[in-house]
Amino acid sequence: MPIRIFLDDERATPAGWVRAWWPDEVITLLQTCEVAEVSLDHDLGDDQRGMFGVDALHRMEAGVPHG
Template sequence: MKIFLDDEREAPAGWIQARWPDEVIALLKTGEVDTVSLDHDLGDDRRGTGYDVIRWIEEAVALRGFKPPHILVHSANPAAAARMHAGIAAIANLMKTRGA
């Protein structure tokens, strides 16, 4: 399954649309997500950002042995995208230390 998190852009054909981080996390918990594409700014920071999904994945990898999906970032916010890419790199490093 491919998940597209964005509050404005529509998901590409073959992708499942999500508007909020909790929707993405619920789908990640199924273990059936192979790719996730994340926007950062979702219109209501109290409900979360795309970075919150990255933080959840990082914690799940570190503490629960979660196998992360392929993670893409399509945010138009350069500073937030850089932070998200740093989080993805941290997840990759965790996977290396696990030998995965």
């Protein structure tokens, strides 16, 4: 059954969604799971890590291999 991925560092995860805190977690889920839908938070709150929801989008556009 396909999963729905919710990338956000602050808001609560909606029922029925799999939580990801960082874009690299989204990429791993895309590579290992069947995914129906992805919700990406634009501004993840860790400036030191320097990652944004759009980072996962760029990887998806580049053709992330998936399982």
